[in-house]
Amino acid sequence: MRPSTPPTIRLVDYQQPAFWIEKVNLKFALHPTATKVTSEITFHANADRGDGPHDLRLDGRDLKLIHASIDGRDLADDEVLCDAEGLSVPADLVPQEGFTWRCTVEINPEGNTALEGLYMSNGMYCTQCEAQGFRKITYYLDRPDVMARFNVKIEGEAPVLLSNGNKINHGSWQDPWPKPAYLFALVAGELEVVEDQFTTRSGRDVVLQIFVRKGDEDKCDYAMDALKRSMRWDEEHYGREYDLDLFMIVAVDDFNMGAMENKGLNIFNSRLVLATPETATDANYKAIEAVIAHEYFHNWTGNRITCRDWFQLCLKEGLTVFRDQKFSGDMRSHSVQRIEDVLTLRARQFPEDAGPLSHPVRPEEYIEINNFYTATVYEKGAEVIGMLKRLVGDETYRAACDLYFERHDGQACTIEDWIRVFEDVSGQDLTQFKLWYQQNGTPVVSVDEDFSQGTYRLTLRQDADASGHRIDKAAQVIPVMTGFLDTDGSEPLPEQCLILDAAEKTFVFEGLTAKPVVSLLRGFSAPVILDHxxxxxxxxxxxxxxxxxxxxxxxxxxxxxxxxxxxxxxxxxxxxxxxxxxxxxxxxxxxxxxxxxxxxxxxxxxxxxxxxxxxxxxxxxxxxxxxxxxxxxxxxxxLASDLPELFAAMRVRGPYSPDADAAGRRALRLAALGLLSLLDDCAAAQDLYWGADNMTEQFAALSILISAGKGADAIDAFYKQWKDEGLVLDKWFAIQAGTTPPEAALDVVRALGEHGDFNWKNPNRFRSLIGGFATAPASFHRADGRGYEFVADWLIKLDALNPQTTARMCGVFGTWKRYDKKRQTLISTQLRRIQKTPTLSKDTGEIIGKLLAG
Known part of the structure; x- marks a missing residue:
């Protein structure tokens, strides 16, 4: 029997809690299947809530309550009302001015396959608490506006026992900064540590530690270097200095996300930490650099200042993505970074905006918050920050950020708080600009031009959607960076930022000798579709x-x-x-x-x-x-006569380096190889594969060979060479799923699904094979619909164990209505089959419901 429809959570219904939390003491007695967690929590009344008396309501899931007390008085079983989502204590048993709550619960980390809360990853204890995983650890007010100081004691046999903040002694940790529960972290296991040091601009020494499994110590150098560069960059560009004595990163094999910014103890998917030239590509190195920076930058834009509620998720994520993009541009190439950022936006966010999963940058309602970790919140959220910076100017942007950090340090904030500091510093009314947070969809800017007697008129409109249909939405503020080119390529007018803030607006330019060729939306100055x-x-x-x-x-x-x-x-x-x-x-x-x-x-x-x-x-x-x-x-x-020379000229001599110059040369060399292989029957690709001394070139050559149907020997050799390296084996699965010729791809992935190394319970491995196939359009969208059935089978299977990863993977069906009627019917059949699964999670159920309704 299907569970009842879960409730919809709405922004307009936000209400502060009846009680705030001052201090939290946690004690963990670790055991793989029976960990005991004792919490002692100091509550005080919320003076802004005058509607008491109030019950005590705490969030909790999959917890076995052993004991509970208030102010030292043990609570009887009939005084604590437990349900699937938490517990309640009646108001007449709760001192309304303040009290100390104490309870002990038992949890099963080994059985926690959803990878939320406290779980096991190959014998190591680790946590993931964002967004609502802490309620799987103990009963708590699991919401981001409740910020408290944590003291943690961990008991267990593992030699490494880690938590947030500063280390008091083995297994004891104290975080001096108040934080919401979603930033709590715990790691315990047999781990090795790679250590370094960073001196802040004020002269404080910070110990930097990266914890990995034995044998991975030599794969941390680049991550450590990226961390130190991130720390220095944040000081120089935002004036933000690190605020603890210790900063730790832990590499975890089983992780639903890329990484998590837990205060002082960042937990990372191991693919975004571990790298050597032999095992990681240039793209891997670049991703490590960007994500290390992203999670570190969260220390201020997410941790010291957090979100009042989960509807404000873009407040921390959009801003931090913008910051990591600018960092990556400084480290490498701003022009290339901008192109790559836009490619990501168009590949992930534009389809989201155009389909049934469309939602504003700040959503107004949700059923499962995990489903709003989306490209709209992250990538489009970053574009909104970029437009704001362009509108107010670089100096005002920095001054507004300084005021934001000063005014709101230690607070849980909203988009309104963020916008207000910019209004206060710039003197501008940003009410209309805030529509970027409130309206969904990608605006379409259409263009009309007229030139007569030296006068050029440029008319811009924003009143249609991507299909040309009129839309009933308020006009947004769209900065359109514009250049003007003469027939010889010169620019008769300086580049200008044209502000389109109405449904239609005409800009007039006088004194031109000829109609210019207009270069619109330079630098992709706004996340819009240009109809020119x-x-x-x-x-x-x-x-x-x-x-x-x-x-x-x-x-x-x-x-x-x-x-x-x-x-x-x-x-x-x-x-x-x-x-x-x-x-x-x-x-x-x-x-x-x-x-x-x-x-x-x-x-x-x-x-x-x-x-x-x-x-x-x-x-x-x-x-x-x-x-x-x-x-x-x-x-x-x-380019036939040029490709061999270009391929040879771009060879990088000497030891491998992941720096921008060397990576750029390899990128051009491999682009030339891809074209050359269409002319030389893959001879150069064969030579490169068997002779490569780095993963970037070996993997690119393998991709070319598989795509051409000539990779059988290389596939076998690659597996034998790298079968003991989990992250490289992920690549082996992914490259076959994504580049095998369409006519053979389904048979290949079916066979790989039966391979002894296909651990489908590991999110990285599942995404590599099933995700790799589902994002190869000609293979996935085969006319007989068997590709849809194959993916649906796997999603149904995974949902029973890991709803979060399953729900995100359902996005591969998000563009189903763009295709012909036959394919639409085949896809909708599979979506309904998933929807009818008796035990379907609310995570996946919400996404499937939206896909079918859209």
Whole structure:
């Protein structure tokens, strides 16, 4: 029998708790199946709540209550009312001015397969408490606005016993800073430590420690270096200094998320800590750098200042993503970073905005909060911060951030608090700007141009959606960075930020001798869809002459998308002109090699499908796959005489380095190899695979060989070489699932699902195989629907153990209504099959319900 529909939580219903918490003492007696947790919690009345007397209501799930008392008085069984979501004590038993609550519970870490609360990962105890995992550890007010100081005592046989804050002695920890329960952390196990030190700008010495399993000590150097660079960057750019004597990172194999910013004790998915040149790619190194920074930056934007409620999640996540993006740009290349950030936004967030899972950056309601750790909250939330910074200017932005840290340190805040400091510092009314937090969907900016007698009129509109339909939404504030190019590529007017803050607005420019070629939305200055009709000559002109690197890339991408869409619809297209322009850029030694590599990378199959939808066409995944392959081959033929030389010239001599320059050279070298392999029957890729001395090149060559159907020997050799390295084995599963030719992919992943090393209970391994297959459009969307059935089977199986990972994986069905009626029917059949699962979790149930209703 299906459980009843869970309640909907709404922002408008927010109410402060009846009691606040001053202090928490926790004692853990660790045992794999019977850990005892004793909590002593000091409560005091909330003076702002005058509607008492109040029951004591505490959150709790999967807890066995052994004992409870208030102010030393033991509570009888009939005085504590327990249910599936917590417990209540009647008001007449609760001193309303304040009291001390004490209880002991028993929990089963080994049986906690959902990986929320306290659980086991290969013999190691670890926690994940965001968003509502602490209630699986003990009874508590598990909400972010309740902030308290924690003292923790851990008893157990493990040699390493860790928790938040400063270490008092073995197993004893004290956190001097008040924090919500979601930032609590505990780790215990047989771990090795890699240690370093950082001196803050005020002269304090901070001990830095990374804890890993034995044998992984030599894989922490880059993570430690990234941590120190992050700490220095936050001091220099935001004035934020670390505030404890100790900063710890723990690498965990079984983890639903990427990492978690628990105060002073960050817990990381091991794939975002461990790296050597032989086992990690350049992309892995870059991700480690970015996520280390992200979680460290949370120390102030998330920990010292946290969220009043979970509807304010973007307050910490959007701001911190923006900060880590700027850090990565400083460490590497701002132009390349911006392109990569936009690619991520368009691949993950734009489809979310356009589909049934669409929601505002600050949602107004939810059923399961874990389902709102979304691209909209993170990536679009970061774009909103970027627009705000652009509107007020760099100096005002920094001054407003300083005021935010000063005014709200130690508080649980809202988006209104964040916006108010910017209004106070800048003097601007940001009421209209706040609509970015309140309205869902991606605005479409359409363009009209007129030139007459030296006067150029540029009209911008924001009154339609991506399909061209009129929308009934309030006009948002959209900063449109704009450049103007003359016929020789010069710029007769300075770059300007045009503020579109009405449904329609016309901007007038006088004194021009000719109609300019306008370069709109430079740097992708707002997360919008630009509807600007340009012919191929205009796009090619911008591709060759635009001084803005983002718009230069964007023009080339637009040409490629038009060509690919025409090809996918069966039109005979010659891409020689485009290929020739690509050749000029690829060989331009003055350009960043990483940028040149991006230029040589065609839009993804999913991006082509989106573009076809904008053109009013129904995408055919298999036709798109063929079109992309054919255009790559056209480009390869055009660059045939240059590719061997480019491939050789970009070889990086000497020891491997993950720095931006070396990584950029490898990226261009491998982009050239991908094209060259279409001409030399993969000969160069075979040579590189068998001769590579680093994972970046070995893995890229393996991908090329598998995609071409020539990877059998390499696949076997790769497995034999790396079968004892779990993170590399994840790559082995993922590369086969994602790049095997579509006609063979389903058979391959079915067989891999039976492989002895496919531990489907591990989130990384599950995402590698099932997620890798589901994000390969031509394989997943095969016409017979068997790909949908395969993925649905696995989601039903996983949901019984790990609802959080399952619910997130359901997003692979999010764009189902873009396809033809037959595929829609096949997908909806599988969605309904999942929905009818008798024991379906509320996490997955909410997502499936939205997908079907959308």
């Amino acid at each position: 009709t340009m012919d191929s000559d205009q796009r090619m002109f911008l591709f060759k002459h635009d001084s803005d690197t983002f718009n230069k890339w964007e023009a080339g991408r637009g040409i490629a998308l038009d060509l690919l869409c025409d090809m996918a619809r069966g039109q005979l297209v010659k891409g020689a002109n485009f290929a020739d322009a690509l050749r000029t850029i690829a060989l331009d030694g003055a350009l960043d090699p990483n940028f040149r590599a991006l230029m040589l990378t065609l839009p993804s199959e999913d991006a082509i499908a989106v573009h076809m939808g904008h053109l009013g066409a129904v995408p055919d995944p298999e036709a798109i796959h063929r079109a992309r392959h054919d255009l790559k081959k056209t480009i390869a033929k055009q």
